[in-house]
Each structure stands twice: as structure tokens, then as C-alpha cells.
Amino acid sequence: MMTIQKKIWILVSVVLLIMGIIWLTLTSYNQKTQEKSNDILQRYLRMNEVTTASQQIITNLNNYLLDPTANHKQQIEKSVAVIEEVQQDVAELRNVENAFSITNYIHLIDSLIETTNRSIMFSEEQEMEGSTNEFNEANRISMYISEMTLTILDRELKTSNRFYRGIIKQSEELKKLGIWLLLLITAVLLLAIYWFSLSITRPIHQLTKAANALSQGSFNQQIEVKSNDEIAFLAKTFDEMRVNINDLIVEIQQKAQLEHELQHSKLLLKESQFRSLQNQINPHFLFNTLNTLSKKAYLDGAEETSDLIVSVAGLLRYNLKRIDRSVTVFEEVVVLNQYMEIQKARFTDRLQFKSDIDESCLDVKIPGLTLQPIIENAVIHAIEPEQDGGIIWFRIKNDGPWVIIEIEDSGQGMSPKKVEQLLKGHIIPIEGHSTGIGFQNVVKRLHLFYGIEDLVTIESREGRGTKVVIQIPRAREEGNDDEASNR
CATH class of the missing domain: 3.30.565.10 (Histidine kinase-like ATPase, C-terminal domain)
Structure with missing residues (x-):
């Protein structure tokens, strides 16, 4: 049975389902847009880290050449480790459009690291001229890295510009889609509410019409309500009440007949109890007679006969009372011996x-x-x-x-x-x-x-x-x- 409460829950569920689908769609779109934006931002940050790391290597190398201590050399090694780590991240930014540029960019980083290592080697071998030439070469490579970073970033900005314009355009289309969805949902809800109200008011109207006919004394018209909710159950109960009213007179007559038969049965029961009482008189009379015979036999000297009659009397008395x-x-054993x-x-x-x-x-x-x-x-x-x-x-x-x-x-x-x-x-x-x-x-x-x-x-x-x-x-x-x- 489709109850009214169930109909309401179905309507609410449909509305919640539509709203959930719209919410999931918008959330998914926003998530993808956010991930794309974060990806672009990370590309910019990684490219900038390469420039910063290359300049830091030149600074640390200069400090080492002026003062070749272990501390300065350790700082150079740390800077090289940083730029190698950034180099791996930059390699992951390679795509179809920037594959050639990113490859050259990675080679420049490798050249910077090799030139730095050669400058340190010449410095340790006291070849100052070779060390200075390698330092100048490393400085020039660092400048190339900075220029290429700007070039790649400029190209990425142009690509991102198209991406952001696409987002703006999609946002405008989503706004129009939202308006149409709102109108569509409103129309669906209006139709659902109309159908829901009609499924309730129509059976109530039929039930009211039948009640009016019943109030005018028409008990022969069957009440039919085409519905599958509580109102149909109410109509069925109402129709059963109509049938019960028609059968009420017959039921009263049957009840009167049953009461008459019950009074007759009571009279028969009293008669049966009276007869049962009469039937009990004969065993008691027999018991008293046996006692008299027992005493008579004892007085006449027939003791065995007297004992036998006493046993029969005791057995009869036990049967009557127990x-x-x-x-x-113990009592069972006594009567058993008798x-x-x-x-x-x-x-x-x-x-x-x-x-x-x-x-x-x-x-x-x-x-x-x-x-x-x-x-x-x-x-x-x-x-x-x-x-x-x-x-x-x-x-x-x-x-x-x-x-x-x-x-x-x-x-x-x-x-x-x-x-x-x-x-x-x-x-x-x-x-x-x-x-x-x-x-x-x-x-x-x-x-x-x-x-x-x-x-x-x-x-x-x-x-x-x-x-x-x-x-x-x-x-x-x-x-x-x-x-x-x-x-």
C-alpha cells in the first residue's frame, strides 16, 4: 500500500536526488578547475625555484673561491642538491607544447652543476685561472637559466590566459544552465504537487459523497475509492460499517435466539446435576448396608466374612471420597491391601x-x-x-x-x-x-x-x-x- 507518508517521502527524495546531482556536478567541476589552477601555480613556483637555486649556487661558489673552507664547500653541495631536486620536478612539467624548451632547460641545469664542480676541482688543484674561467662560465649559464625561465613562464602565461578565459566562458554557461535547471525543477515540483494533492483530494471527495448518501438512509450503494493509501483503507472500513448496519437487526435476532438456547441449557445442566446427586445416593446406601452386614456377621461369629465385608466397604468408601x-x-497402600x-x-x-x-x-x-x-x-x-x-x-x-x-x-x-x-x-x-x-x-x-x-x-x-x-x-x-x- 502506497501510504500518504510514503508519497511525501518519494517526492522529497526526488527533489533531494535532483539537488544532489546538481551539487555533485558543480563540485566536480570546481574541483577540476581548482586542480588545474594549482597545477599552473606549481609550474610557476618550480620555475622560479630553479632561477633562485642557480643564483644561490653562483653566490656560494664565489664565497668558496674567495675563502675555500669546508663550510663554504658544504653550502655549495647543499645548493647543488636543491637544484637537482627541483630539476626532477621540472622534468615532470614536460608536455607536447614545451617538450623542447624543458629539455634544453634541464640540460642547462646539468651544465651548471658540471661547471660548478670543475671550478671547485681547479680551485682545489691551485689552478686559479681555470677555476676563474669555470666560475665565469657557471655565471653565464646561470644567466641563461634565468632568461629561459622567463621565456618558459611567458609561454605558460599565454597558455594559462586561454585556460582562464575558458573558465570565465564556462561560468557564464553554467549560470544560464542553472537558470534553466531552476525553471525545470520548479515545473517538475508543481506537477508533482498537483499529482500528490489530486491523489488525496479525489478519494476524499468520493468518500464525502458516499457519506452523504449513507446519511440519507441509502445502505445499498457500495463505496468504492480507487486509491492505494490510507484513504482507501478508510473507505473500505466505511463500507464494512455500512454492511454491519444492514446486518445489525439479523445479529440482534440471532443473539436473542442464543440467549433463549442458553437459558434452556442452564435448565438441562441443573437437571443433570440433580440426577448426579441421585446417582450418588445409591453408593452411599450400599456403603451403609455393607457396614450393617459386617456388624451382623461379626455378631453371628463369622469373623472372616465380617473382615471381608469391611474391606469391601472400605474400598467403596475410598472410591467415593478419593x-x-x-x-x-500410605493411604493407597492401605486400600491396596484391602x-x-x-x-x-x-x-x-x-x-x-x-x-x-x-x-x-x-x-x-x-x-x-x-x-x-x-x-x-x-x-x-x-x-x-x-x-x-x-x-x-x-x-x-x-x-x-x-x-x-x-x-x-x-x-x-x-x-x-x-x-x-x-x-x-x-x-x-x-x-x-x-x-x-x-x-x-x-x-x-x-x-x-x-x-x-x-x-x-x-x-x-x-x-x-x-x-x-x-x-x-x-x-x-x-x-x-x-x-x-x-x-
């Missing part, structure tokens, strides 16, 4: 139950009815099908921050495939029974209670029994108990 809350491992007493009465010598319990683990919290469904599966699938019965081992171990509960039987076991299916929540039919419902209920409640997965594992091989291992953490986050109960 399924929705946490208990201690369940096993009932099963021992049923299977007599066919069932052997062996337990090994670490009493330091009995105060750990656990969801209610966690162990009894697993023991029940062991009785159904490991003891009941076997003619000679079997053994069930029940162990509770302390493993640092964990409590390990093991329920092992001596049954026929399961294949790895059936173990995997059981852990994944599948219901497995085994010899007229099915397993998986109660087991998965235990697994899910443990996960909800502790907030940890994979607390239950199964170790089983065909023909070698089955072991169910439950890992219970000693410490758990506060509030999980209530959360598990609510779930």
Missing part, C-alpha cells in the same frame, strides 16, 4: 502377594486410585487365566528425589508391540478381557497431577511376566493439587 483429590502413598484381601478370598492359594515397602516414602502425595487399577490388571491378566495362579510383587523404593513403585506379576507377559500400543493409549483385548482404559486413566492423572510426562514405563516379555514401574517425584509445584482436582 478419586478427585490427592492422597498419600483390595488384595478381597482377591485372596476369591483365589485362595492361587494368589500370592508379596510386598517390599520403604516406609520413608509413605508420606509422598499421589492421585487417588493410582495403584489399585494396575494391581487389578495384574490379577485379571496374570492370575485369573492361570490354573495354578501366580505371584504379584509390590515394591516401593527410595531413589533420592524420586519414589519408585513397581508392580510385577508372574503372568505370560506381552510382546513389545502390545507394550508400545498400551503406552500409546490403545485398548488391547486379552483372553476375554480388555486392558488399557484403567491404565491410561492412571497415566493421564499422573501427568495432570505432576505436570511431567513419561512417569510410567512397562517392562514385559512373552512368557516372563510384566513389570509396571511408576516414578513419582518427591517435590512438586504448589497449586498442582488443586489444579489436578479441578481437572
Whole structure:
């Protein structure tokens, strides 16, 4: 979407781009002109340095001939070094127009240096006449250098004059170009501003026209704005508002219908709660009846029958009160023993139950009815099908921050495939029974209670029994108990 802000930024960017191009062009032109001027100035300075250096050599040579000391000779060597350095710079000034003059100029400098050296040599050999002749020759060469310097500079001035006149002419042309560019930029900006204002005012006019029609009660005319900025989004929202107003009455009717259905659902919920309360009456009545029968059997001398009825009553009471809350491992062990007493009465010598319990683990919290469904599966699938019965081992171990509960039987076991299916929540039919419902209920409640997965594992091989291992953490986050109960 091309927003209004983006359009403004595009317009500003175009203007800045044009101004930047003009500025870069003028800066580049000024830089080249300045470099050319500096180059001409450096040529003048180098030529002047040659004249000054040659005259300095003559002066130092004269001083040496009058007083041939080491100091004066050292000054001559310094002057010669200076003119040699300047000579290299002058060689770089050679071009097509002054190649011949610069070459002669360099040769004169070489002649001056050689003549100076010969004058010094004759002076050191005490040949004063030869030394004086070489001095006069060096002085004459120095004068030639000065004259040729003036000649070359005069020629350079004529060339520079043409250069400066060209600069003046280009400046006048740049002035005219600047005027035309200013007019062109002004025209472009006027067109851009007109296009920008039109892209804003036209959609606003269309939106205003649609709003007037809407205020007169015309809700059937669709609002269309051909734009791609915020005004188009506003028009689309305005059109959605028109549609919403048309649908408002239908929505109110639907809401009234939903409220009616909600009131009906509330009545059904109350009826369901009442029926649930009625269903709870029968287990409590059965529990009270079992207590009465237990006392009657005890009074009649049937103590084993009385104990069995007490175990059934305790198991029923535990099921009624503990399924929705946490208990201690001790309470689970108590109800487990009651369940096993009932099963021992049923299977007599066919069932052997062996337990090994670490009493330091009995105060750990656990969801209610966690162990009894697993023991029940062991009785159904490991003891009941076997003619000679079997053994069930029940162990509770302390493993640092964990409590390990093991329920092992001596049954026929399961294949790895059936173990995997059981852990994944599948219901497995085994010899007229099915397993998986109660087991998965235990697994899910443990996960909800502790907030940890994979607390239950199964170790089983065909023909070698089955072991169910439950890992219970000693410490758990506060509030999980209530959360598990609510779930």
C-alpha cells in the first residue's frame, strides 16, 4: 500500500536526488578547475625555484673561491642538491607544447652543476685561472637559466590566459544552465504537487459523497475509492460499517435466539446435576448396608466374612471420597491391601502377594486410585487365566528425589508391540478381557497431577511376566493439587 507518508517521502527524495546531482556536478567541476589552477601555480613556483637555486649556487661558489673552507664547500653541495631536486620536478612539467624548451632547460641545469664542480676541482688543484674561467662560465649559464625561465613562464602565461578565459566562458554557461535547471525543477515540483494533492483530494471527495448518501438512509450503494493509501483503507472500513448496519437487526435476532438456547441449557445442566446427586445416593446406601452386614456377621461369629465385608466397604468408601483429590502413598497402600484381601478370598492359594515397602516414602502425595487399577490388571491378566495362579510383587523404593513403585506379576507377559500400543493409549483385548482404559486413566492423572510426562514405563516379555514401574517425584509445584482436582 502506497501510504500518504510514503508519497511525501518519494517526492522529497526526488527533489533531494535532483539537488544532489546538481551539487555533485558543480563540485566536480570546481574541483577540476581548482586542480588545474594549482597545477599552473606549481609550474610557476618550480620555475622560479630553479632561477633562485642557480643564483644561490653562483653566490656560494664565489664565497668558496674567495675563502675555500669546508663550510663554504658544504653550502655549495647543499645548493647543488636543491637544484637537482627541483630539476626532477621540472622534468615532470614536460608536455607536447614545451617538450623542447624543458629539455634544453634541464640540460642547462646539468651544465651548471658540471661547471660548478670543475671550478671547485681547479680551485682545489691551485689552478686559479681555470677555476676563474669555470666560475665565469657557471655565471653565464646561470644567466641563461634565468632568461629561459622567463621565456618558459611567458609561454605558460599565454597558455594559462586561454585556460582562464575558458573558465570565465564556462561560468557564464553554467549560470544560464542553472537558470534553466531552476525553471525545470520548479515545473517538475508543481506537477508533482498537483499529482500528490489530486491523489488525496479525489478519494476524499468520493468518500464525502458516499457519506452523504449513507446519511440519507441509502445502505445499498457500495463505496468504492480507487486509491492505494490510507484513504482507501478508510473507505473500505466505511463500507464494512455500512454492511454491519444492514446486518445489525439479523445479529440482534440471532443473539436473542442464543440467549433463549442458553437459558434452556442452564435448565438441562441443573437437571443433570440433580440426577448426579441421585446417582450418588445409591453408593452411599450400599456403603451403609455393607457396614450393617459386617456388624451382623461379626455378631453371628463369622469373623472372616465380617473382615471381608469391611474391606469391601472400605474400598467403596475410598472410591467415593478419593478419586478427585490427592492422597498419600500410605493411604493407597492401605486400600491396596484391602483390595488384595478381597482377591485372596476369591483365589485362595492361587494368589500370592508379596510386598517390599520403604516406609520413608509413605508420606509422598499421589492421585487417588493410582495403584489399585494396575494391581487389578495384574490379577485379571496374570492370575485369573492361570490354573495354578501366580505371584504379584509390590515394591516401593527410595531413589533420592524420586519414589519408585513397581508392580510385577508372574503372568505370560506381552510382546513389545502390545507394550508400545498400551503406552500409546490403545485398548488391547486379552483372553476375554480388555486392558488399557484403567491404565491410561492412571497415566493421564499422573501427568495432570505432576505436570511431567513419561512417569510410567512397562517392562514385559512373552512368557516372563510384566513389570509396571511408576516414578513419582518427591517435590512438586504448589497449586498442582488443586489444579489436578479441578481437572
